[in-house]
Amino acid sequence: MMLMEILHIAYFPPWSGWLLQIMTRLNGSPSATLKSRMEAWGSTPLSEMGSALASKMSMLGRVLRRFDQQMRHLTDELKDQSDATLREMVREKVAHTTADEALPYEILVEVDSFFFESRSAYEILGQFLRGFFKRILAEDVSESEIIKLLEEEQIDSRWIKQLRDHCVLFFHNTAPWIALEVVSWEPRRFELLVLKMLVPNDTRDMIRFKELVEIYRGFAASMAALHRFVLKKIEEFEARDAREVIA
Numbered sequence: 001m002m003l004m005e006i007l008h009i010a011y012f013p014p015w016s017g018w019l020l021q022i023m024t025r026l027n028g029s030p031s032a033t034l035k036s037r038m039e040a041w042g043s044t045p046l047s048e049m050g051s052a053l054a055s056k057m058s059m060l061g062r063v064l065r066r067f068d069q070q071m072r073h074l075t076d077e078l079k080d081q082s083d084a085t086l087r088e089m090v091r092e093k094v095a096h097t098t099a100d101e102a103l104p105y106e107i108l109v110e111v112d113s114f115f116f117e118s119r120s121a122y123e124i125l126g127q128f129l130r131g132f133f134k135r136i137l138a139e140d141v142s143e144s145e146i147i148k149l150l151e152e153e154q155i156d157s158r159w160i161k162q163l164r165d166h167c168v169l170f171f172h173n174t175a176p177w178i179a180l181e182v183v184s185w186e187p188r189r190f191e192l193l194v195l196k197m198l199v200p201n202d203t204r205d206m207i208r209f210k211e212l213v214e215i216y217r218g219f220a221a222s223m224a225a226l227h228r229f230v231l232k233k234i235e236e237f238e239a240r241d242a243r244e245v246i247a
Helices: 016-027 032-039 045-078 083-092 103-135 143-152 158-172 209-246
Strands: 177-185 188-195 206-208
Touching: 016 032, 016 045, 016 209, 032 209, 045 103, 045 188, 045 209, 083 177, 103 143, 103 158, 103 177, 103 209, 143 209, 158 209, 188 209, 206 209
Parallel strands: none
Antiparallel strands: 177 188, 188 206
16 A cells, blocks of 8 residues: 655644643653553553643634634624614614624534533543553542532632533523523623524523623633542653552
8 A cells, every 4th residue: 555645734733732731741750660650651552642731722712712702703794783772682682783794603613512522521530540540650539529629729610510401401402592591781791692593482401691601711620620630640640659569
């Protein structure tokens, strides 16, 4: 079989520091056991999963920036509409037609991408942690243990269930739609609503923008807490290893 000629592309994920600090810590560990296991890192699935996690988290950041840009386009467009016109549209339940017919779908793509990339990153994070604990620390760790750890760190873990439920809905049952909630008229302020139904019956059929923010912040806070947790477990392993060497 003829070999393909491939030009590879370099990646510099902004989230690479999360993993590199852990790898650096292991490379400089006083534990001969940990250093030996770290030397085999490149030949284990940890190498691929670690890179995938850093890339997924970095991709999520790009999704959020693109989403913000599209929402700014929609907000700028609404500035050309008078309060009287918009009030009447809200009262009569008349939908606003954007000048760019693709704009609503551009926003929907980012909403869908937010859920997909967040859930994907969460799944890869779980695989990485299970693999890391098994191969490096010779321990097992479960999702329930991780959630318990987050709660002990005073991190609201409800974002995990919220993300799971939204992903099940939008991956398997329906598409998201968008609308704008009128927060105030003076000053004029709208906030995004993600609709679970094209014509929602009540607020249970809506996801407020605040919840999307809470999911992302909860994920970011969890990543920081888990980073501290991994470093702590490395220290505990080193302490046990040192005692066994002395004994």
